[in-house]
Amino acid sequence: MENPYIKQFPELMAGKKIMYVHGFLSSAQSGTVKMLQEMMPEAKIIAEDIPVHPEEAMQLLKSMAENEKPDLIIGTSMGGMLTEMLHGFDRILVNPAFQMGDTMSSMTGRQEFQNPRKDGVNEIIVNKSLIKEYKDLTTKSFTDISDDDRHRVIGMFGDNDPVVHTFDIFRNHYPNAIYFHGEHRLIDKVAHHYLIPIIRWIDDRQQAKERPIVYINYDAMHDSYGKPASSMHKAYEMLIENYNVYIVAEAPTNNHEYTEKVQNWVEEYISAPAYNHIIFTNQKHLLYGDYMVDLFPDENFMGTAIEYGSEEFKTWEEVITFFERLGGQ
DSSP: OOOTTOOOOTTTTTTOEEEEEOOTTOOTTOHHHHHHHHHSTTSEEEOOOOOSSHHHHHHHHHHHHHHHOOSEEEEETHHHHHHHTOTTSOEEEESOOTTHHHHHGGGOEEEEOSSOOTTOOOEEEEOHHHHHHHHHHHTTTTOSOOHHHHTSEEEEEETTOSSOOOHHHHHTTOSOEEEESOOSSOOHHHIIIIIHHHHHHHHHHHHTOOOOEEEEEGGGSBOTTSSBOTTHHHHHHHHHHHSEEEEEEOOOTTOHHHHHHHHHHHHHHTOGGGTTOEEEOSOGGGOOOSEEEESSOOTTOSSEEEETTSSTTSSHHHHHHHHHHHTTO
């Protein structure tokens, strides 16, 4: 049966290098490497088995980064902690284990690798000495961060991660901390819904690419019960492949409960792809963009107004058909 979450995005990072840094007890044979390559077939995914001893791991990774000059580095768990130290590159840290020494304290004894390694080693012993090595290395996290670097690192944090909880630690040093709906592992569903849109932002920035802008009125996204309107998710995911999509809501004076309600709704039903893409305004006509999907379009909007709920656009399926015919224009 075909996996609905393994979708190819051939234009994404095309001709570029992505370096992947795996987590503890994993290897370059991780299914994540295969998944990333399947999703981005025109990119080159680079991965190596990370040495067990952290100082050796950092030496290898710095050498790889210097030699390969990747356009993006993605690190998960322990790999996220190591990736943070690779300054000068665009980086995505997925559930980074910045307290790796403490995390390993509950793993003492014989541990088996989850994936085959080139050296043929199948298991290691986690002891106090190895734990201390990791604790010593993590003291070097968040050092020598330049202003440029601060905005080239994105942290992604599963809101149901049972293993590491480092959102606040990361946010104390970097501004782009993003929650997503998921646990610790970077599974295909998480990659499809949350990682790929973030990679697309980075790819666009690297290319200085400006996509057409689509504004969606918040009230057109939900039904009378506050649940997502039928086919809204399908439309949203289709749109973000070709457009820069913003959610627009009213900005009632002194009604902080409303703005918080909108933010919570977007976080629950859209999550990571809408990070920093909510606009609160009572002056929609001042928005500059290409399209506006709205229940009551402002006649002064300079782009194309799509009146959601009208005879022409009764449901999100009609909106989908309209944009499919445009072909991303």
